[in-house]
Amino acid sequence: MSLELKGRLKLIADKVPECGTVADIGTDHAYLPIYLIQQGRCKKAIASDVRIGPVQVADRNILKYKLCDVIETRMGSGLETIEKNEADAIIIAGMGGTLLTELLEADAEKVCGEAVLVLQPMNDLDVVRKWLYHHNFNIFDEELSAEGNKIYCVMAARFDGQNKGYENFQLHVGECLIKKQDPLLLSYCEMKVRQINRVLGQLEDMRDNDGLLNHYQSLKSDYLKLICQLDKGKS
Template sequence: MIETVKLSKRLKKVATYVPEGALFADIGTDHAYLPCYICLHDEKARAIAGEVNEGPFNSAVETVHLYGLSDSIEVRLGNGLEVVENEEVNQLVIAGMGGALIRSILEDGISKLNAVNRIVVQPNIDARTIRKWFLIHGFTVTNEAILEENGHIYEIIVADRGENRSPYDASLVDQQLLFGPLLMKNRTATFYQKWKHEHEKLQTVINQMDKAKVKDIQKINQFEKELKWMKEVLSDD
Protein backbone atom coordinates (compact mmCIF):
# COMPACT_ATOMS: atom_id res chain seq x y z
CA MET A 1 0.00 0.00 0.00
CA ILE A 2 1.32 3.44 -0.93
CA GLU A 3 1.62 5.73 2.07
CA THR A 4 -0.05 9.10 2.12
CA VAL A 5 1.43 12.18 0.48
CA LYS A 6 3.83 14.15 2.67
CA LEU A 7 2.60 17.74 2.63
CA SER A 8 4.15 20.90 4.00
CA LYS A 9 2.59 22.37 7.13
CA ARG A 10 1.00 25.22 5.14
CA LEU A 11 -0.58 22.93 2.54
CA LYS A 12 -1.90 20.59 5.23
CA LYS A 13 -3.65 23.62 6.75
CA VAL A 14 -5.00 24.61 3.32
CA ALA A 15 -6.37 21.07 2.90
CA THR A 16 -8.42 21.35 6.09
CA TYR A 17 -10.55 24.04 4.44
CA VAL A 18 -11.53 21.88 1.45
CA PRO A 19 -14.90 20.32 2.41
CA GLU A 20 -15.63 16.61 2.34
CA GLY A 21 -16.75 15.37 -1.07
CA ALA A 22 -15.33 18.46 -2.75
CA LEU A 23 -15.27 18.98 -6.50
CA PHE A 24 -12.37 21.41 -6.64
CA ALA A 25 -9.61 22.87 -8.77
CA ASP A 26 -6.06 23.40 -7.54
CA ILE A 27 -4.54 26.14 -9.67
CA GLY A 28 -0.74 26.15 -9.85
CA THR A 29 -0.73 22.59 -8.53
CA ASP A 30 3.02 22.07 -9.06
CA HIS A 31 3.48 18.31 -8.34
CA ALA A 32 -0.23 17.83 -7.50
CA TYR A 33 0.62 16.90 -3.92
CA LEU A 34 -2.33 18.83 -2.46
CA PRO A 35 -5.09 17.23 -4.59
CA CYS A 36 -3.49 13.81 -4.13
CA TYR A 37 -3.40 14.27 -0.36
CA ILE A 38 -7.05 15.35 -0.28
CA CYS A 39 -8.29 12.60 -2.58
CA LEU A 40 -6.37 9.90 -0.68
CA HIS A 41 -8.13 10.99 2.51
CA ASP A 42 -11.55 11.50 0.89
CA GLU A 43 -12.71 8.92 -1.66
CA LYS A 44 -15.60 11.17 -2.75
CA ALA A 45 -13.40 14.17 -3.56
CA ARG A 46 -12.65 14.97 -7.21
CA ALA A 47 -10.06 17.45 -8.45
CA ILE A 48 -8.74 19.27 -11.46
CA ALA A 49 -5.03 19.99 -11.05
CA GLY A 50 -4.03 22.96 -13.20
CA GLU A 51 -0.44 23.85 -14.06
CA VAL A 52 0.86 26.40 -16.56
CA ASN A 53 4.42 25.06 -16.85
CA GLU A 54 5.14 21.84 -18.70
CA GLY A 55 7.75 20.51 -16.27
CA PRO A 56 5.53 20.65 -13.17
CA PHE A 57 2.58 19.49 -15.30
CA ASN A 58 4.46 16.30 -16.20
CA SER A 59 5.47 15.84 -12.55
CA ALA A 60 1.82 16.24 -11.51
CA VAL A 61 0.73 13.58 -14.01
CA GLU A 62 3.38 11.22 -12.58
CA THR A 63 2.29 11.91 -8.99
CA VAL A 64 -1.38 11.23 -9.75
CA HIS A 65 -0.41 7.99 -11.51
CA LEU A 66 1.89 6.95 -8.64
CA TYR A 67 -0.93 7.20 -6.10
CA GLY A 68 -3.46 5.51 -8.39
CA LEU A 69 -5.71 8.56 -8.46
CA SER A 70 -6.33 8.97 -12.20
CA ASP A 71 -10.07 8.40 -11.66
CA SER A 72 -10.20 11.17 -9.04
CA ILE A 73 -7.79 13.80 -10.37
CA GLU A 74 -7.42 15.19 -13.87
CA VAL A 75 -4.23 17.12 -14.53
CA ARG A 76 -4.57 19.90 -17.12
CA LEU A 77 -2.01 22.17 -18.73
CA GLY A 78 -3.06 25.80 -18.98
CA ASN A 79 -2.88 29.30 -17.55
CA GLY A 80 -4.95 30.03 -14.43
CA LEU A 81 -8.63 29.25 -14.72
CA GLU A 82 -8.33 28.43 -18.41
CA VAL A 83 -8.06 24.81 -17.26
CA VAL A 84 -11.65 24.67 -15.94
CA GLU A 85 -15.01 25.04 -17.63
CA ASN A 86 -17.76 27.23 -16.19
CA GLU A 87 -19.70 25.44 -13.43
CA GLU A 88 -17.23 22.53 -13.49
CA VAL A 89 -15.99 22.98 -9.90
CA ASN A 90 -17.48 24.12 -6.59
CA GLN A 91 -14.28 24.97 -4.74
CA LEU A 92 -11.05 26.62 -5.79
CA VAL A 93 -7.58 26.47 -4.23
CA ILE A 94 -4.74 28.80 -5.21
CA ALA A 95 -1.66 28.49 -3.00
CA GLY A 96 1.97 29.53 -3.05
CA MET A 97 1.86 32.63 -5.27
CA GLY A 98 1.97 36.37 -4.71
CA GLY A 99 -1.28 38.13 -3.85
CA ALA A 100 -1.28 40.21 -7.03
CA LEU A 101 -0.94 37.10 -9.20
CA ILE A 102 -3.73 35.29 -7.33
CA ARG A 103 -5.95 38.33 -7.75
CA SER A 104 -5.23 38.48 -11.49
CA ILE A 105 -6.03 34.76 -11.85
CA LEU A 106 -9.38 35.34 -10.14
CA GLU A 107 -10.09 38.47 -12.17
CA ASP A 108 -9.14 36.95 -15.52
CA GLY A 109 -11.15 33.81 -14.79
CA ILE A 110 -14.16 35.41 -13.15
CA SER A 111 -16.51 33.92 -15.76
CA LYS A 112 -15.53 30.44 -14.50
CA LEU A 113 -16.60 31.11 -10.91
CA ASN A 114 -20.40 30.91 -11.25
CA ALA A 115 -20.64 27.59 -9.40
CA VAL A 116 -17.71 28.21 -7.03
CA ASN A 117 -18.94 28.60 -3.47
CA ARG A 118 -15.57 28.52 -1.69
CA ILE A 119 -12.14 29.89 -2.54
CA VAL A 120 -9.08 29.01 -0.44
CA VAL A 121 -5.95 31.07 -1.06
CA GLN A 122 -2.47 31.05 0.45
CA PRO A 123 -0.63 34.12 -0.83
CA ASN A 124 3.10 34.35 -0.15
CA ILE A 125 2.83 38.16 -0.02
CA ASP A 126 0.18 40.88 -0.22
CA ALA A 127 -2.88 39.11 1.16
CA ARG A 128 -4.62 42.49 1.29
CA THR A 129 -5.11 42.67 -2.48
CA ILE A 130 -7.03 39.37 -2.41
CA ARG A 131 -9.19 40.42 0.53
CA LYS A 132 -10.13 43.54 -1.47
CA TRP A 133 -11.06 41.36 -4.45
CA PHE A 134 -13.26 39.13 -2.28
CA LEU A 135 -14.97 42.18 -0.78
CA ILE A 136 -15.75 43.64 -4.21
CA HIS A 137 -16.97 40.37 -5.74
CA GLY A 138 -19.33 39.03 -3.09
CA PHE A 139 -17.09 36.48 -1.36
CA THR A 140 -17.06 36.73 2.44
CA VAL A 141 -13.94 35.89 4.44
CA THR A 142 -15.07 33.09 6.78
CA ASN A 143 -11.72 31.75 7.99
CA GLU A 144 -8.15 32.93 8.23
CA ALA A 145 -5.00 31.28 9.52
CA ILE A 146 -1.41 32.38 9.97
CA LEU A 147 1.51 30.01 10.45
CA GLU A 148 5.29 29.87 10.34
CA GLU A 149 7.23 27.26 8.40
CA ASN A 150 10.94 27.12 7.58
CA GLY A 151 11.47 30.76 8.50
CA HIS A 152 8.53 32.07 6.45
CA ILE A 153 5.14 33.25 7.69
CA TYR A 154 2.11 32.40 5.60
CA GLU A 155 -1.50 33.56 5.66
CA ILE A 156 -4.41 31.42 4.50
CA ILE A 157 -7.74 33.02 3.61
CA VAL A 158 -11.02 31.18 3.08
CA ALA A 159 -13.88 33.03 1.37
CA ASP A 160 -17.42 31.75 0.82
CA ARG A 161 -20.06 33.02 -1.56
CA GLY A 162 -23.46 33.97 -0.15
CA GLU A 163 -22.31 34.28 3.45
CA ASN A 164 -24.15 37.33 4.77
CA ARG A 165 -22.23 38.00 7.98
CA SER A 166 -19.39 40.34 7.08
CA PRO A 167 -16.24 40.07 9.24
CA TYR A 168 -15.48 43.74 8.66
CA ASP A 169 -16.14 46.66 10.98
CA ALA A 170 -17.20 49.71 8.94
CA SER A 171 -14.78 51.98 10.81
CA LEU A 172 -11.79 49.62 10.47
CA VAL A 173 -12.09 48.19 6.96
CA ASP A 174 -8.74 49.53 5.69
CA GLN A 175 -6.86 48.14 8.69
CA GLN A 176 -8.72 44.81 8.53
CA LEU A 177 -7.93 44.42 4.82
CA LEU A 178 -4.24 44.76 5.71
CA PHE A 179 -4.09 42.59 8.84
CA GLY A 180 -7.00 40.23 8.15
CA PRO A 181 -10.37 40.81 9.87
CA LEU A 182 -10.35 37.43 11.62
CA LEU A 183 -6.61 37.39 12.33
CA MET A 184 -7.01 40.75 14.08
CA LYS A 185 -9.67 39.28 16.36
CA ASN A 186 -7.56 36.27 17.30
CA ARG A 187 -3.99 37.57 17.43
CA THR A 188 -1.49 34.76 17.80
CA ALA A 189 2.23 34.90 18.56
CA THR A 190 2.87 34.32 14.84
CA PHE A 191 0.62 37.28 13.96
CA TYR A 192 2.69 39.56 16.22
CA GLN A 193 5.92 38.10 14.83
CA LYS A 194 4.86 38.90 11.26
CA TRP A 195 3.77 42.45 11.95
CA LYS A 196 6.81 43.29 14.05
CA HIS A 197 8.94 42.31 11.05
CA GLU A 198 6.68 44.22 8.61
CA HIS A 199 6.84 47.29 10.86
CA GLU A 200 10.64 47.23 10.80
CA LYS A 201 10.71 46.82 7.01
CA LEU A 202 8.25 49.65 6.42
CA GLN A 203 10.13 51.99 8.77
CA THR A 204 13.29 51.35 6.74
CA VAL A 205 11.44 52.07 3.49
CA ILE A 206 10.05 55.35 4.84
CA ASN A 207 13.51 56.41 6.07
CA GLN A 208 14.95 55.79 2.61
CA MET A 209 12.10 57.66 0.89
CA ASP A 210 12.62 60.63 3.19
CA LYS A 211 16.22 60.89 1.95
CA ALA A 212 15.26 60.97 -1.73
CA LYS A 213 15.83 64.21 -3.64
CA VAL A 214 12.32 63.98 -5.09
CA LYS A 215 9.90 62.76 -2.45
CA ASP A 216 6.69 60.89 -3.19
CA ILE A 217 4.72 62.66 -0.46
CA GLN A 218 1.48 60.81 -1.16
CA LYS A 219 3.13 57.40 -0.85
CA ILE A 220 5.09 58.44 2.25
CA ASN A 221 1.86 59.60 3.91
CA GLN A 222 0.17 56.30 3.08
CA PHE A 223 3.09 54.29 4.45
CA GLU A 224 3.19 56.40 7.61
CA LYS A 225 -0.52 55.74 8.12
CA GLU A 226 0.10 52.00 7.78
CA LEU A 227 3.08 52.23 10.12
CA LYS A 228 0.78 53.83 12.71
CA TRP A 229 -1.71 50.95 12.31
CA MET A 230 1.09 48.46 12.86
CA LYS A 231 2.23 50.26 16.02
CA GLU A 232 -1.33 50.16 17.32
CA VAL A 233 -1.64 46.44 16.61
CA LEU A 234 1.75 45.68 18.18
CA SER A 235 0.97 47.71 21.27
CA ASP A 236 -1.55 45.04 22.21
CA ASP A 237 1.16 42.38 22.35
Protein backbone atom coordinates in the same frame (compact mmCIF):
# COMPACT_ATOMS: atom_id res chain seq x y z
CA MET B 1 1.45 4.69 0.43
CA SER B 2 0.12 7.93 1.86
CA LEU B 3 1.39 11.45 1.31
CA GLU B 4 2.11 13.69 4.30
CA LEU B 5 1.94 17.48 4.20
CA LYS B 6 3.40 19.97 6.64
CA GLY B 7 3.31 23.69 7.30
CA ARG B 8 1.86 25.90 4.60
CA LEU B 9 0.58 23.09 2.37
CA LYS B 10 -1.03 21.27 5.30
CA LEU B 11 -2.83 24.44 6.36
CA ILE B 12 -4.09 24.99 2.81
CA ALA B 13 -5.42 21.43 2.74
CA ASP B 14 -7.08 21.89 6.13
CA LYS B 15 -9.09 24.82 4.78
CA VAL B 16 -10.61 22.77 1.95
CA PRO B 17 -14.09 21.53 2.95
CA GLU B 18 -15.30 18.02 2.23
CA CYS B 19 -16.63 18.17 -1.30
CA GLY B 20 -17.15 16.37 -4.57
CA THR B 21 -14.50 18.02 -6.73
CA VAL B 22 -11.56 20.26 -5.89
CA ALA B 23 -9.53 22.23 -8.44
CA ASP B 24 -5.93 23.13 -7.66
CA ILE B 25 -4.89 26.03 -9.90
CA GLY B 26 -1.11 26.23 -10.29
CA THR B 27 -0.75 22.74 -8.88
CA ASP B 28 2.99 22.28 -9.42
CA HIS B 29 3.52 18.76 -7.96
CA ALA B 30 -0.17 17.92 -7.38
CA TYR B 31 0.59 17.31 -3.71
CA LEU B 32 -2.61 19.01 -2.55
CA PRO B 33 -4.99 17.02 -4.79
CA ILE B 34 -3.21 13.78 -3.90
CA TYR B 35 -3.42 14.49 -0.17
CA LEU B 36 -7.05 15.60 -0.30
CA ILE B 37 -8.10 12.48 -2.20
CA GLN B 38 -6.20 10.21 0.17
CA GLN B 39 -7.77 11.89 3.20
CA GLY B 40 -11.25 11.44 1.74
CA ARG B 41 -11.85 15.18 1.63
CA CYS B 42 -12.93 15.08 -2.01
CA LYS B 43 -13.99 12.43 -4.51
CA LYS B 44 -12.32 13.92 -7.60
CA ALA B 45 -9.64 16.52 -8.24
CA ILE B 46 -8.38 18.68 -11.08
CA ALA B 47 -4.70 19.62 -11.03
CA SER B 48 -3.88 22.40 -13.48
CA ASP B 49 -0.84 24.47 -14.32
CA VAL B 50 0.13 26.91 -17.04
CA ARG B 51 3.43 25.13 -17.81
CA ILE B 52 4.06 21.69 -19.25
CA GLY B 53 6.86 20.90 -16.77
CA PRO B 54 4.73 21.05 -13.62
CA VAL B 55 1.92 19.16 -15.37
CA GLN B 56 4.33 16.35 -16.24
CA VAL B 57 5.61 16.25 -12.65
CA ALA B 58 2.02 16.16 -11.42
CA ASP B 59 1.23 13.29 -13.80
CA ARG B 60 4.18 11.29 -12.44
CA ASN B 61 3.14 11.86 -8.84
CA ILE B 62 -0.48 10.97 -9.54
CA LEU B 63 0.69 7.75 -11.22
CA LYS B 64 3.02 7.03 -8.29
CA TYR B 65 0.13 7.22 -5.83
CA LYS B 66 -2.18 5.28 -8.17
CA LEU B 67 -4.80 8.02 -8.40
CA CYS B 68 -5.06 8.44 -12.18
CA ASP B 69 -8.75 7.52 -12.09
CA VAL B 70 -9.70 10.35 -9.71
CA ILE B 71 -7.20 13.16 -10.43
CA GLU B 72 -7.10 14.79 -13.85
CA THR B 73 -4.31 17.12 -14.96
CA ARG B 74 -4.97 20.04 -17.28
CA MET B 75 -2.70 22.67 -18.79
CA GLY B 76 -3.75 26.28 -19.15
CA SER B 77 -3.73 29.69 -17.55
CA GLY B 78 -5.57 30.12 -14.29
CA LEU B 79 -9.26 29.33 -14.19
CA GLU B 80 -9.57 28.80 -17.93
CA THR B 81 -8.89 25.11 -17.26
CA ILE B 82 -12.18 24.58 -15.43
CA GLU B 83 -15.84 25.18 -16.26
CA LYS B 84 -18.22 27.19 -14.12
CA ASN B 85 -19.64 25.09 -11.26
CA GLU B 86 -17.28 22.22 -12.11
CA ALA B 87 -15.44 22.45 -8.79
CA ASP B 88 -16.85 22.75 -5.28
CA ALA B 89 -13.57 24.12 -3.93
CA ILE B 90 -10.87 26.04 -5.79
CA ILE B 91 -7.31 26.35 -4.51
CA ILE B 92 -5.01 29.09 -5.77
CA ALA B 93 -1.80 29.13 -3.77
CA GLY B 94 1.91 29.88 -3.92
CA MET B 95 1.80 32.88 -6.24
CA GLY B 96 1.89 36.64 -5.82
CA GLY B 97 -1.29 38.36 -4.72
CA THR B 98 -1.44 40.63 -7.75
CA LEU B 99 -1.20 37.68 -10.16
CA LEU B 100 -3.73 35.77 -8.09
CA THR B 101 -6.28 38.57 -8.36
CA GLU B 102 -5.62 38.89 -12.09
CA LEU B 103 -6.55 35.22 -12.47
CA LEU B 104 -9.71 35.74 -10.44
CA GLU B 105 -10.65 38.83 -12.44
CA ALA B 106 -10.09 37.07 -15.77
CA ASP B 107 -12.73 34.44 -14.93
CA ALA B 108 -14.75 36.09 -12.18
CA GLU B 109 -17.97 34.38 -13.25
CA LYS B 110 -16.42 31.00 -12.40
CA VAL B 111 -15.76 31.91 -8.78
CA CYS B 112 -18.89 34.00 -8.09
CA GLY B 113 -20.94 30.92 -7.29
CA GLU B 114 -21.08 28.26 -4.58
CA ALA B 115 -17.42 27.22 -4.68
CA VAL B 116 -15.19 27.86 -1.69
CA LEU B 117 -11.97 29.69 -2.59
CA VAL B 118 -8.88 28.67 -0.65
CA LEU B 119 -6.22 31.27 -1.37
CA GLN B 120 -2.61 31.56 -0.25
CA PRO B 121 -0.92 34.59 -1.80
CA MET B 122 2.83 34.92 -1.26
CA ASN B 123 2.55 38.71 -0.99
CA ASP B 124 0.14 41.62 -1.57
CA LEU B 125 -2.53 40.16 0.69
CA ASP B 126 -4.20 43.57 0.78
CA VAL B 127 -4.72 43.38 -2.99
CA VAL B 128 -6.40 39.97 -2.65
CA ARG B 129 -8.66 41.02 0.23
CA LYS B 130 -9.64 44.20 -1.62
CA TRP B 131 -10.63 42.19 -4.71
CA LEU B 132 -12.71 39.81 -2.60
CA TYR B 133 -14.50 42.63 -0.76
CA HIS B 134 -15.17 44.56 -3.96
CA HIS B 135 -16.67 41.45 -5.57
CA ASN B 136 -18.92 40.72 -2.57
CA PHE B 137 -17.11 37.71 -1.14
CA ASN B 138 -17.23 36.71 2.50
CA ILE B 139 -13.76 35.94 3.87
CA PHE B 140 -14.95 33.52 6.52
CA ASP B 141 -11.62 32.09 7.68
CA GLU B 142 -7.95 33.02 7.77
CA GLU B 143 -4.99 31.41 9.48
CA LEU B 144 -1.23 31.92 9.59
CA SER B 145 1.51 29.33 9.09
CA ALA B 146 5.23 29.72 9.78
CA GLU B 147 7.94 28.10 7.69
CA GLY B 148 11.51 29.09 8.45
CA ASN B 149 11.60 32.87 8.87
CA LYS B 150 8.45 33.44 6.81
CA ILE B 151 4.81 33.61 7.84
CA TYR B 152 2.12 32.77 5.30
CA CYS B 153 -1.59 33.49 5.39
CA VAL B 154 -4.25 31.12 4.09
CA MET B 155 -7.75 32.48 3.57
CA ALA B 156 -11.06 30.85 2.74
CA ALA B 157 -13.81 32.83 1.04
CA ARG B 158 -17.13 32.33 -0.67
CA PHE B 159 -19.26 34.64 -2.81
CA ASP B 160 -22.38 35.76 -0.95
CA GLY B 161 -23.35 38.81 -3.01
CA GLN B 162 -23.35 41.13 0.01
CA ASN B 163 -21.57 44.47 -0.21
CA LYS B 164 -19.43 44.86 2.90
CA GLY B 165 -17.78 47.98 4.20
CA TYR B 166 -14.24 47.74 5.48
CA GLU B 167 -11.49 49.87 6.97
CA ASN B 168 -8.19 50.15 5.13
CA PHE B 169 -6.24 48.24 7.78
CA GLN B 170 -8.56 45.24 7.36
CA LEU B 171 -7.00 44.77 3.93
CA HIS B 172 -3.59 44.32 5.56
CA VAL B 173 -4.60 42.20 8.56
CA GLY B 174 -7.68 40.08 8.05
CA GLU B 175 -10.55 40.51 10.48
CA CYS B 176 -10.62 36.76 11.12
CA LEU B 177 -7.00 36.77 12.29
CA ILE B 178 -7.76 39.46 14.86
CA LYS B 179 -11.03 37.91 16.05
CA LYS B 180 -9.51 34.47 16.58
CA GLN B 181 -6.26 35.94 18.03
CA ASP B 182 -4.14 33.80 15.71
CA PRO B 183 -1.09 32.57 17.67
CA LEU B 184 1.25 33.89 14.97
CA LEU B 185 -0.42 37.28 14.57
CA LEU B 186 1.95 39.13 16.90
CA SER B 187 5.01 37.77 15.09
CA TYR B 188 3.37 38.56 11.76
CA CYS B 189 2.72 42.18 12.74
CA GLU B 190 6.28 42.59 14.03
CA MET B 191 7.58 41.22 10.73
CA LYS B 192 5.43 43.70 8.79
CA VAL B 193 6.74 46.61 10.88
CA ARG B 194 10.32 45.59 10.07
CA GLN B 195 9.44 45.49 6.38
CA ILE B 196 7.80 48.92 6.56
CA ASN B 197 10.83 50.36 8.35
CA ARG B 198 13.03 49.22 5.46
CA VAL B 199 10.66 50.86 2.97
CA LEU B 200 10.60 54.09 4.99
CA GLY B 201 14.40 54.13 5.02
CA GLN B 202 14.44 53.92 1.23
CA LEU B 203 11.75 56.59 0.83
CA GLU B 204 13.69 59.09 2.92
CA ASP B 205 16.32 59.22 0.16
CA MET B 206 13.74 59.90 -2.55
CA ARG B 207 12.13 63.15 -3.67
CA ASP B 208 8.43 63.89 -4.06
CA ASN B 209 7.44 60.95 -1.87
CA ASP B 210 5.18 62.63 0.69
CA GLY B 211 2.18 60.52 -0.33
CA LEU B 212 4.04 57.24 0.05
CA LEU B 213 5.69 58.34 3.29
CA ASN B 214 2.33 59.22 4.82
CA HIS B 215 0.85 55.91 3.64
CA TYR B 216 3.58 53.76 5.18
CA GLN B 217 3.80 55.83 8.36
CA SER B 218 0.04 55.47 8.85
CA LEU B 219 0.22 51.74 8.14
CA LYS B 220 3.09 51.33 10.60
CA SER B 221 1.07 53.17 13.24
CA ASP B 222 -1.86 50.78 12.73
CA TYR B 223 0.42 47.75 13.09
CA LEU B 224 1.98 49.17 16.27
CA LYS B 225 -1.48 49.75 17.77
CA LEU B 226 -2.43 46.15 17.06
CA ILE B 227 0.88 44.91 18.50
CA CYS B 228 0.12 46.86 21.67
CA GLN B 229 -3.34 45.27 21.89
CA LEU B 230 -1.92 41.79 21.35
CA ASP B 231 0.78 42.36 23.98
CA LYS B 232 -1.86 43.44 26.49
CA GLY B 233 -3.88 40.35 25.69
CA LYS B 234 -0.91 38.13 26.54
CA SER B 235 -0.29 39.73 29.94
